[in-house]
Amino acid sequence: MQNLTILIVDDDPVIRRLLEQRLIKANYEVIVAKDGYEATRSFDQQHIDVVLTDLMMPGDLGGIDVLEIAKGYNSAIEVIVITAHSSVDSAVEAMKKGACDYLEKPINFDELFLRLEKISNMLSLFRNASDLRQAMDVTEEAAGRTIQQLEIHSSKLQMILDNVENILRSDDITCEERVEKALIRITENS
Amino acid sequence: MLKITPEELKLVGQYIHDISGIFLDQSKAYLFETRLGAIAEENGCQNYREFYNKAKRDGTKRIERQIVDAISTNETLFFRDKAPFDLLKHKLLPELIDARSPASPRLKTNIKIWSAAASTGQELYSVAIIIKELVPDLSSYSFKLLGTDISDNAVSQASYGKFNKFEIERGLPRNQLQKYFTAFGDSWKIKDEIRAMVNFRKLNLMLPFSALGKFDIIFCRNVAIYFTMVDRKKLFNKIADSLADDGFLLIGSTESLTGVCPRFVPKRHLRSLFYQKK
Numbered sequence: 001m002q003n004l005t006i007l008i009v010d011d012d013p014v015i016r017r018l019l020e021q022r023l024i025k026a027n028y029e030v031i032v033a034k035d036g037y038e039a040t041r042s043f044d045q046q047h048i049d050v051v052l053t054d055l056m057m058p059g060d061l062g063g064i065d066v067l068e069i070a071k072g073y074n075s076a077i078e079v080i081v082i083t084a085h086s087s088v089d090s091a092v093e094a095m096k097k098g099a100c101d102y103l104e105k106p107i108n109f110d111e112l113f114l115r116l117e118k119i120s121n122m123l124s125l126f127r128n129a130s131d132l133r134q135a136m137d138v139t140e141e142a143a144g145r146t147i148q149q150l151e152i153h154s155s156k157l158q159m160i161l162d163n164v165e166n167i168l169r170s171d172d173i174t175c176e177e178r179v180e181k182a183l184i185r186i187t188e189n190s
Numbered sequence: 191m192l193k194i195t196p197e198e199l200k201l202v203g204q205y206i207h208d209i210s211g212i213f214l215d216q217s218k219a220y221l222f223e224t225r226l227g228a229i230a231e232e233n234g235c236q237n238y239r240e241f242y243n244k245a246k247r248d249g250t251k252r253i254e255r256q257i258v259d260a261i262s263t264n265e266t267l268f269f270r271d272k273a274p275f276d277l278l279k280h281k282l283l284p285e286l287i288d289a290r291s292p293a294s295p296r297l298k299t300n301i302k303i304w305s306a307a308a309s310t311g312q313e314l315y316s317v318a319i320i321i322k323e324l325v326p327d328l329s330s331y332s333f334k335l336l337g338t339d340i341s342d343n344a345v346s347q348a349s350y351g352k353f354n355k356f357e358i359e360r361g362l363p364r365n366q367l368q369k370y371f372t373a374f375g376d377s378w379k380i381k382d383e384i385r386a387m388v389n390f391r392k393l394n395l396m397l398p399f400s401a402l403g404k405f406d407i408i409f410c411r412n413v414a415i416y417f418t419m420v421d422r423k424k425l426f427n428k429i430a431d432s433l434a435d436d437g438f439l440l441i442g443s444t445e446s447l448t449g450v451c452p453r454f455v456p457k458r459h460l461r462s463l464f465y466q467k468k
Contacts, residue, residue: 055303072441073375098376144271144443148463151456154448 004120005029005046007065008038009053010082010149015107019052025064028116036061043073043111055083055090055102064094065143076126078119082107105108137148192227194219198238202226204240210258211396211425212416225260227456257447258342268312274440275463278407279320282438284359287325287405289436298332304405306429307413308337310357311348315380317409318387319370328387333398338393344390345363348390350378395425404434412442419450426451430467439465 006028010016011052016032023030033039035057042048051070052158063081067171070077079099083091091102100114194202202222203214214221220237228296230241233253245253271276271379284302290299305314314337321333339345354377358367361456370377395413408429408434415421433439439454441447447465 068373072368075359075376096375098373126317140444141271147444148447148456148458150450151463152458153447155456158452185216 003071003124004049004116006050006052007031007033007039007048009017009036009051009057009069011035011059015054019107024168025142026113026116035059036066039066041068043070048077049123051077051079052080053079055081055087055094064090064127065098067097067099078177080113080115086133110131156189160185191223192230192237194222194238196234197425198242202238202242204255205245207262207418209254210262211417211421212261213421214261214416221261225263226257227339229260231254233254243368255342256290258313259341262339262341263309263344266358269316269388270361271315271443273443273460273462274409274464275316275412276462277342277440277459278426282407282464283321283324286438287331288384290406295330298330300332300334302334302403303403303407304402304409304432305335305337306395306408306410308339308348309341309344310353310360311337311344311388311390312357313337313409313411314348314390315351315370315384315443316361316441318384319366321387322370322384333387335388336405337388338395338399338402339390340392340394342392345390345392347350351385352377353380354378387404392414396421400431402432404437405432406437407440408433408437412445415442415445422450429454430454433467434448435467435468442464453464 004033005013006023008016008019008023008098009032010019011032011034015047020032029136031042031046033042036059039051039053039061048070051066052137053063053066057063063083067079070079075098079094080104081091081094082105083101083102084105088104091099091104094102102121103112103115123147164182164185165184165187169180196216199216199219199222207213221229226238227239230238235241235243237245241253245257248254269347286301287299290301292299303314305317314335318335318446320327321335325331337348339348352374353371363444368430369379370381372381393402394439410425410429414425417425420464426447429439430451443463447456453467455468456463456465
């Protein structure tokens, strides 16, 4: 099983089915949506890593809207847009809005798999980095707690020391009284 | 990658200390190589001694700035460690607002906050977001939020307020991201209302900074760890001079002022530690 969950959004049932079959065969987990509305519901229902969406779809929600909705849910979702050769400009527009890549119709599956593999490798790296960061955060937090306890403790000790120093320096009482008072101050706090 | 020799390490290490206060010992050879190697080669140098000589002779200080940018860049996050920001929201700001409220309603409550090693601005923007949430109507307040950093690059990125998805995805809750940032392709830009609350400028903490005036809250987190003990003592002594008598200092969660600056006393509030002047 590949480690990516892919959402296919296309109004054309033939292309939708073709993409679904090829991706399932390549061991990806696949969800399909026939339009932007179905796609939006999918984000609510489960975790999605990659969205593969047609750019031109009938109805209110086009590919760009699907891209924006996906990024709104989670900016880490990667979006690849599929476009007809004649609308490469809109694909470039989509990339400016955060799509990671575009594919021209007819879809070259070797090209698609190559891109998915790249995304998959990148995600693994991110997950590793995020695990390491989390481990670092936990360690830092534990270290922080210990250091802060020591900090408070040493500050209290310093206060006692300052206090004892003042007592020992005071010249209104005898030497013996100073020592006795200082010792009391130390034992009070030990 | 251009390898560094122990002699070059000493020479360049001393130079970096002189220009930035950052102290890198022999164990940090990898940092010199990964961060400075490419710049040395870009400047046509075959080794680090040649690079050092070129940087010293460069009257425009362009290479010096490149070195500082490369060596001082460190990870910074929005709301790095949640605890200090909770502390700010629930204790420090409410207390300061009480203490600074003027007698006349026509006067404004003045509060000055300084992020002393602001890097690319995440810490100070996080502070601005907290203020905005705590005090939705700022009209009777004058908050002055200053962020300083030694790196020109960091200061200009902070001023621009644009962050890529990697810089933004950790730490910042989704609702705050959508409320205070505008999507900008694959990046996010801080909204003008928050941007307008802050200022950034270049500052080397090793130099005098009393001209900045007195602050009510100073953040100096995770920067002194790169300084020698002597420089740390000087820095926190100057910070004590720049902090209002009832002001608050926040340092990194794994940092300590024990033996560094006797003018500060640590205080605990819930899970956080802050410092005040004795």
